[in-house]
Amino acid sequence: MSDDNTDENIVADDWSPEHRSGVVAVVGRPNVGKSTLINAILGQKIAITTPKPQTTRRQQLGILTSNEAQVLFMDTPGIHKPHNKLSEYMSFAAGDALKDADVILWILDATEAPSGTDRYIANVMKDTVPNTPIILALNKTDTLKGVHNFTQHLALVPHVIDFKISALKGTQVPELVAKLTSMLPLGPRYYPVDQVSDVNLRFIAAEVVREKIIMNTEKEIPYAVAVAIEAFSEGEERTTIEGVIYVERDSQKGIIIGKGGSMIKTIGTQARLELQQILEQPVHLELRVKVLKNWRDDEALMRRLGYRLPKRGDDD
Ligand SMILES: Nc1nc2c(ncn2[C@@H]2O[C@H](COP(=O)(O)OP(=O)(O)OP(=O)(O)O)[C@@H](O)[C@H]2O)c(=O)[nH]1
Ligand SMILES: [Mg+2]
Numbered sequence: 334m335s336d337d338n339t340d341e342n343i344v345a346d347d348w349s350p351e352h353r354s355g356v357v358a359v360v361g362r363p364n365v366g367k368s369t370l371i372n373a374i375l376g377q378k379i380a381i382t383t384p385k386p387q388t389t390r391r392q393q394l395g396i397l398t399s400n401e402a403q404v405l406f407m408d409t410p411g412i413h414k415p416h417n418k419l420s421e422y423m424s425f426a427a428g429d430a431l432k433d434a435d436v437i438l439w440i441l442d443a444t445e446a447p448s449g450t451d452r453y454i455a456n457v458m459k460d461t462v463p464n465t466p467i468i469l470a471l472n473k474t475d476t477l478k479g480v481h482n483f484t485q486h487l488a489l490v491p492h493v494i495d496f497k498i499s500a501l502k503g504t505q506v507p508e509l510v511a512k513l514t515s516m517l518p519l520g521p522r523y524y525p526v527d528q529v530s531d532v533n534l535r536f537i538a539a540e541v542v543r544e545k546i547i548m549n550t551e552k553e554i555p556y557a558v559a560v561a562i563e564a565f566s567e568g569e570e571r572t573t574i575e576g577v578i579y580v581e582r583d584s585q586k587g588i589i590i591g592k593g594g595s596m597i598k599t600i601g602t603q604a605r606l607e608l609q610q611i612l613e614q615p616v617h618l619e620l621r622v623k624v625l626k627n628w629r630d631d632e633a634l635m636r637r638l639g640y641r642l643p644k645r646g647d648d649d
Contacts, residue, residue, distance in 0.1 A: 348522055353402040355435035355517035360427055360458075362450050363387045363411025365442040366472040370500035371395040371406045374510055378611075379530040379537070380408050381544035385555055387411060388547060390419070390640065392426050394531040396524050402514045403522045407434065412454050419556075419629040422640045431462050436516045438509075439490075443471040443497065455490050466516055468494050470509060475499035535565045538574050538608055542620065545603040546578065546589065549596065554588055557581045559628065559638045571615040574608065578622045579638065581629065586622045597622065 359367045363386030372378045375395050381388060387410065395406040409430045410423035431437060437458060441451060458467060467490050474497045494512065498505040532540075539560040547555040557580050564575040578597075580586050590597050597620055605618040628634040632642055 348400070350519070351401070352519065352521065353514060353517040354405070354520035354523060356405045356407055356430075356433050357436045357438050357513050357517075358407045358409060358430040358434035359438045359440060360409050360412060360431065360454065361440035362442070362445075362448070362454070363413055365411065365440045365445075366500045367411070367440050368408050370440065370470075370472065370498070370506070371408050373500050373503055373506055374406060375529055377529065379532065381540045381547075383544060383547045383555075385547055387413065387420070387423070387556060388544075390423055390426075392430050396529050396531075397510070398522065398524070398526050398528075402517060403524065404510070404514055404517065405523070406438075412457070413450060414453075417629045418632055418635055418642065419640060422635065422642050425642060428457065428461065431458060431465070434462070434465055435518060436513055437462065437465050437467045438513060439467055439469045439493075440472050441469065443474050444476050458490055468496065468509070468513060468516075470496040470498050472498050472500050474504065475502045534612070535562045537611065538562050538565065538604075539576065541607050541611075542576055542578065542600065542604045542618075545600045545607075548603075549600055550588065554580075554585055557585055557629065558589070559625075559640075561638060567612070571617055572608075572612050573617045573619075575619045576621075578620055579625045579628060580622060581625065581627050583624055586624050589622050 359371060361367055364384070368380035368382045368389050371380055372382065374397060379395050380393055389408055389410045391410065393408040395408060397404040397406065407430045409427040412424060412427045413420065415421040415424050439454070439458070496505050496509045496512070498509055500506065539562045542560045543558060546558050559579045561577050561579065562574060563577055564573065566573050578589055580589060588596065589600070601618055601620050605616050608616045608618065625634050628638065635642070
């Protein structure tokens with residue numbers, strides 16, 4: 334996705350020999366604020382965020398360009414114990430991002446007690462990328478809840494520097510970005526100055542619809558949903574988008590549609606209003622709901638929806 338509203342005066346095709354570039358993998362438990370932080374750093378929404386865990390399902394790049402550096406922030410799914418093929422895919426996507434990182438940014442929720450999952454994440458990093466520097470950021474320090482002690486976790490992985498941030502308020506975020514930038518190797522600008530992400534508008538449209546579903550539904554529904562965009566045409570006057578919401582069972586289809594179509598109408602209206610802001614023109618959004626039985630445990634169906642697990646024996 335591109336955005337021309339860069340407020341800094343960036344020289345388009347020239348950079349100094351001191352220019353730095355590289356990948357910062359942003360990892361951590363679900364719901365700690367990884368996507369919120371990347372949106373805050375970029376000053377625009379490229380990733381959906383919700384109060385429910387396991388919102389992000391894939392790797393997604395946020396690109397921060399200045400005259401001095403290009404920092405590639407890799408958003409990842411929250412690391413958790415896999416319980417179906419979809420969450421296996423999500424764990425794979427997070428682990429895979431670690432391998433490509435020049436620096437790892439490990440986010441912890443300062444208001445939640447350290448858990449076995451945090452210990453597991455520390456051990457994964459220690460085992461798979463022992464030489465990659467890790468920065469630790471305690472997020473959500475704006476809340477008035479007690480801040481937990483993470484000393485144990487600090488001891489598990491080497492080279493940790495610790496920041497106390499609020500992704501929501503922006504506290505200590507510029508300092509964190511400066512530190513991460515200084516740790517990147519010297520290197521060229523990999524993406525054009527106006528590119529802020531590696532995802533396209535079609536993907537963003539699907540994600541915005543999924544965000545509205547997550548916000549408006551409960552229990553297993555947010556997790557059982559996938560959204561595919563079947564048509565996306567940008568006209569002079571307006572953009573027309575046709576999407577399909579996939580669920581796993583007929584009962585879920587009924588809930589998404591709602592009484593007299595009320596739920597799908599709410600989801601559609603909220604998604605359309607947000608997409609209109611992003612696209613800066615009127616949007617016509619058509620949504621349908623289809624059942625793909627147990628798609629979260631079916632690798633072939635998952636592939637159709639864009640969640641591609643590596644074949645056994647593949648190195649990457
Ligand atoms: N109070 C407070 N809430 C925050 C902060 N950062 C994120 N949140 C909230 O935490 C929730 C989760 O944020 P996300 O950015 O979706 O978290 P995530 O780590 O990307 O979650 P997954 O994609 O599920 O792994 C949302 O409700 C955010 O508004 C913060 O600094 N302070
Ligand atoms: Mg996320």
